[in-house]
Amino acid sequence: MPLITYRKALNDALAEELLRDENVVLLGEEVAEYNGAYKVTEGLWARFGSKRVVDTPISEAGFVGMAVGASMLGLRPVVELMFWSFSFVTFDQIINNAGCVRYMSGGQIACPIVIRGPANGGTNVGATHSHTPENFLANTPGLKVVCPATAYDAKGLMKAAIRDNDPVMFMENTLLYGEQWEVPEEEYLIPIGVADVKRAGTDISLIAHGRAVLTCLKAAEILQAQHGIHAEVVDLRSIRPLDEETLLASVRKTHRAVLVEENKPFCGVDAQIASLIQEKAFDELDAPIQRISALDAPAIYSPPLEKIQLPTPDRVVQKALSIC
Numbered sequence: 527m528p529l530i531t532y533r534k535a536l537n538d539a540l541a542e543e544l545l546r547d548e549n550v551v552l553l554g555e556e557v558a559e560y561n562g563a564y565k566v567t568e569g570l571w572a573r574f575g576s577k578r579v580v581d582t583p584i585s586e587a588g589f590v591g592m593a594v595g596a597s598m599l600g601l602r603p604v605v606e607l608m609f610w611s612f613s614f615v616t617f618d619q620i621i622n623n624a625g626c627v628r629y630m631s632g633g634q635i636a637c638p639i640v641i642r643g644p645a646n647g648g649t650n651v652g653a654t655h656s657h658t659p660e661n662f663l664a665n666t667p668g669l670k671v672v673c674p675a676t677a678y679d680a681k682g683l684m685k686a687a688i689r690d691n692d693p694v695m696f697m698e699n700t701l702l703y704g705e706q707w708e709v710p711e712e713e714y715l716i717p718i719g720v721a722d723v724k725r726a727g728t729d730i731s732l733i734a735h736g737r738a739v740l741t742c743l744k745a746a747e748i749l750q751a752q753h754g755i756h757a758e759v760v761d762l763r764s765i766r767p768l769d770e771e772t773l774l775a776s777v778r779k780t781h782r783a784v785l786v787e788e789n790k791p792f793c794g795v796d797a798q799i800a801s802l803i804q805e806k807a808f809d810e811l812d813a814p815i816q817r818i819s820a821l822d823a824p825a826i827y828s829p830p831l832e833k834i835q836l837p838t839p840d841r842v843v844q845k846a847l848s849i850c
Contacts, residue, residue: 527708527709527710527711528708528709528711529706529707529708529709530677530706530707530709531677531703531704531705531706532676532677532680532698532702532703532704532705532706532707533564533565533566533703533704534677535677535678535680535681535684535707535709536566536642536680536681536684536698537566537567537568537569537570538681538709539680539681539682539684539685539688540552540566540567540570540604540684540688541569541570541573542685542713543602543604543684543685543688543689544570544573544574544578544579547602547688547689549600549601549602550578550601550602550603550604550688551577551578551579551580551596551601551602551603551604552567552570552578552579552580552603552604552605552606553579553580553581553582553589553592553593553603553604553605553606554581554582554589554605554606554607554608554643555581555582555583555584555606555608556581556608557570557571557579557580557581557582557606558570558571558576558579558580558581559571559581560581562606563606563608564644564700564703565703566606566703567579567606586607586612586613586615586616587615587616587618587619589605590605590607590613590616590619590620590641591616591619591623593605593639593641594619594620594623594624594637594639594693597624597636597637597638597639597693598627598635598636598637602638602639602640602688602689603639603640604639604640604642604688605639605640605641605642606642606643607641607642607643608643608644609643609644609645609651609655609656609657610643610644610645610657610658610659610697611654611655611656611657611659613641613659613663614657614659620641620663620666620669620693620695621666621669623637624637624639624668624669624693625666625667625668625669625693626668627668628668628692629667629668636691636692637691637692637693638688638689638690638691638692638693639693639694640684640687640688640690640693640694640696641693641694641695641696642684642696642697642698643696643697643698644698644699644700645657645658645659645660645673645697645698645699645736646658646698646699646700646701646736646737646788647788647820647825647832647835647836648700648701648737648788648832648833648836649700649701650827650828650829650832651825652825652827653824653825653826653827655825656825657825658697658736658787658788658789658790658820660673660695660697660735660736660765660789660795661765661789661793661794661795661798663695663766664765664766664795664798668692668693669692669693669694669695669766670687670690670692670693670694670695670718670719670764670766670767671694671695671697671764671765671766672687672694672695672696672697672718672763672764672765673697673735673736673762673763673764673765674696674698674736674763675702675724675734675735675736675737675738675739675740675761675763676702676705676707676739677705677706677707677709678707678708678709678710679716679722679761679763680698681709681714682714682715682716683696683716683718683763683764684696685713685714685715686715686716686717686718687718689715690718694718697736699736699737701737702737702740716763718764718767719764719767719768719769720763720764720769720772721760721761721762721763721764721769721772721773722760722761722763722772723758723759723760723761723772723776724739724742724743724759724760724761725743725746725757725758725759726758727746727756727757727758727759727780728756728758728779728780729755729756729757729780729782729850730749730755730757730758730780730782730783730784730846730849730850731757731758731760731773731776731777731779731780731782731783731784732745732746732757732758732759732760732784732786732842732846733760733762733773733776733783733784733785733786733796733799734759734760734761734762734785734786734787735761735762735763735765735787735795736787736788737788738786738787738788738837739759739761741786741837741838741839741842742757742759742786742839742842743759744839745757745839745840745842745843745846746758746759748839748843749843749846749847753843753847753850755846755847755850757780757846758776758779758780760772760773760776762795765795768798768799768802770802770806773799773802773803774802774803774806774807777803777807777810777811778807778810781810781811781812781813782811782812782813782846782849782850783803783811783815783816784815784816784817784818784842784845784846784849785799785800785815785816785817785818786817786818786819786837786842787818787819787820787837788819788820788836788837789819789820790819790820790822791817791819791820791822792822794817794819796817796819797817800815800817803815813849813850814849816845816846816848816849818837818841818842818845819837820835820836820837821834821835823835
């Protein structure tokens with residue numbers, strides 16, 4: 527299989543779906559003539575034209591609202607947000623409209639929209655450009671939330687998201703765009719709501735999503751090489767729907783769990799997972815559930831301080847050792 531970047535995997539997925547379905551359209555700030563702020567949409571405007579790939583004004587509430595309405599009338603918009611931090615001015619459109627319309631219409635109106643873009647800290651762009659709002663969005667019935675960690679997952683999940691009849695919030699990480707993974711040339715889709723065991727193990731479960739999965743994989747290597755501990759790494763891939771079966775099966779096998787996310791700790795995704803484990807697998811635990819998240823403060827602008835604000839392999843190793 528060829529090695530391609532996370533960015534290229536997303537670009538390929540968008541191109542394939544634009545070619546497959548004439549109802550798929552892309553829109554957002556600078557996605558067309560400028561090729562995208564992060565070059566994820568590079569070449570698509572030249573290939574598909576201005577009616578399929580549309581530059582928008584700097585007005586997220588306006589163009590997200592327009593896309594939600596268009597999806598209700600049969601189009602399948604893919605909307606790029608330059609940062610997911612900018613989604614907060616669109617919460618009426620996302621939460622009240624996209625998230626609720628199928629329920630409030632008695633199933634008569636679907637909203638097949640994908641909203642995508644970076645949701646991460648670690649790039650030294652300040653507190654107002656570094657949010658990870660997957661927990662906010664997953665709190666809303668009617669929305670689906672995915673956080674791919676690899677190029678393979680990004681492509682398969684993007685194609686599945688575009689074909690889904692519900693609104694899908696697609697959370698990417700700027701720091702992953704240039705990373706390479708093996709991705710098959712033949713078409714494939716990854717079902718939304720299916721987790722993946724990225725590394726098998728027997729002694730402890732490291733459960734994560736997004737870039738935190740890679741942090742856990744590095745920690746697992748250290749744990750095995752230096753301490754003889756075989757850690758299993760579970761990549762949630764999808765926050766909502768959540769693959770409870772896979773993560774609970776891992777905990778029942780290893781009897782220990784460390785939950786890792788780049789979100790803040792208060793009401794984070796891992797708080798929900800910890801509750802799930804203690805409710806459905808409490809008797810399987812040989813040690814308390816441990817959580818590692820970003821330090822509970824707005825994203826720090828200073829590069830060296832922001833690096834230690836986010837989870838690191840060393841923090842994961844130390845927490846794992848504390849319960850092994």
